[in-house]
Amino acid sequence: MNITTKGRYALRIMLxxxxxxxxxxxxxxxIARRQGISVKYLEAIASTLNxxxxxxxxxxxxxxxxxxRDPEDYSVGSILKETEANLSSVPCLKGQxxxxxxADQCExxxxxxxxxxxxxxxxxxxxxxxxxxxRLPPVVLEKKVFY
Numbered sequence: 011m012n013i014t015t016k017g018r019y020a021l022r023i024m025l026x027x028x029x030x031x032x033x034x035x036x037x038x039x040x041i042a043r044r045q046g047i048s049v050k051y052l053e054a055i056a057s058t059l060n061x062x063x064x065x066x067x068x069x070x071x072x073x074x075x076x077x078x079r080d081p082e083d084y085s086v087g088s089i090l091k092e093t094e095a096n097l098s099s100v101p102c103l104k105g106q107x108x109x110x111x112x113a114d115q116c117e118x119x120x121x122x123x124x125x126x127x128x129x130x131x132x133x134x135x136x137x138x139x140x141x142x143x144x145r146l147p148p149v150v151l152e153k154k155v156f157y
Contacts, residue, residue, distance in 0.1 A: 013094060019047055020055050020093040021086065021141075024064070028081045028138050035067075035074035055093065062092040081142055087133030097133075098126050 042049045059065045102110035
């Protein structure tokens with residue numbers, strides 16, 4: 011699995027906004043300054059998140075972006091799925107769809123499917139609130155995926 015800068019920055023935008031007062035809008039310029047990321051790149055990512063309904067936007071002097079719901083209502087997986095073309099570990103998997111002519115002969119396919127299923131489960135169980143609190147939920151820690 012390769013998460014691009016777009017996905018990583020999307021998480022950083024969401025976390026930055028979540029750390030601000032949720033009733034106020036946060037400008038892209040403020041986020042860019044705090045995160046050290048270009049305004050233009052952040053605008054494109056924020057637009058994607060806004061179109062997906064993850065952010066609300068407002069124009070004008072006090073405009074910017076804010077979360078459309080509480081931080082505990084956003085999974086890391088839901089954010090990455092809006093910004094990443096494919097979160098699968100191998101190019102022949104597109105989610106649960108196998109796009110390979112040799113799938114019926116592939117001895118490694120079950121491994122990749124299992125891995126992708128576990129990663130997806132973990133990403134869906136971690137919320138913005140968990141990351142803000144500096145913790146991973148018990149369900150992730152109990153999985154012992156990485157040993």
